[in-house]
Amino acid sequence: MTQGRTPQKDAYTLILDAIDSGVYRPGDRLVESELADRFGVSRTPIREALQRLETQSLLARDGRSLIVASLDHNQMAELYAVRTELEGLAARLAARHATEEEVRVLRDMVADDRALLNDPPALARANRRFHKQIHLASHNRFLVQQLDLVYRSMALMATTSLAAQGRGEVALAEHLAIVEAIACRDEAAANTALRDHISVAFVTRLKQDAAEV
Structure with a gap:
């Protein structure tokens, strides 16, 4: 179900909040199209947000997919x-x-x-x-x-x-x-x-x- 766009929050903050609140857990795969539908934003800001989260080590690579990272x-x-x-x-x-x-x-x-x-x-x-x-x-x-x-x-x-x-x-x-x-x-x-x-x-x-x- 697509959620209405929240003007006060960008794609990065929306994804970060979802991880923080447990919507996405360590090991969960994040898909651009699904995130765009969930948050009601285009795929370009979603892609940029995922890249930023990966740089911050909050996301990790699993083959070609990005997953929520976990801590050893x-x-x-x-x-x-x-x-x-x-x-x-x-x-x-x-x-x-x-x-x-x-x-x-x-x-x-x-x-x-x-x-x-x-x-x-x-x-x-x-x-x-x-x-x-x-x-x-x-x-x-x-x-x-x-x-x-x-x-x-x-x-x-x-x-x-x-x-x-x-x-x-x-x-x-x-x-x-x-x-x-x-x-x-x-x-x-x-x-x-x-x-x-x-x-x-x-x-x-x-x-x-x-x-x-």
Whole structure:
């Protein structure tokens, strides 16, 4: 079914959003004609967008076809290493610069997300919104840009660590600790709380992958 054209978004953003939201998963083949029909755009901007996504390693070649890329163990470890450093910095800067209103929004997010504990995909989306709010609260546009790139690559992971038994409840407790450190303007505590949160998520994901071998 053809979707109406969205003037505010170009073909690149439309495809990227579809990958990010799980419409296209790692290993899925992307076909120009099908994408043009889905998004209601011509094939030329679709082709250019696919080339750009391939250059960014979000798509990979499978023979003559382009598929959504996936991350191997080493790539995932490298991504988490970068994410840990950048997220920790974002939390530290948020503790320094976040407004009272931004802190209130973070607190409300943690409270509201408890309703999603039995819905891992929805909780994963809420988790990304929570982290994005911290990024914005850092009030550092260059850091936000780099974290956006990291999160694009995070979309190449087929599963969410929040699907692990009991992880959602623990993650929300970790989120609350991060928010409280930011609210107290404790930069070191905010940095540590967020880095620890990412570390636990990484361990959880490694266990998930090991269980599938």
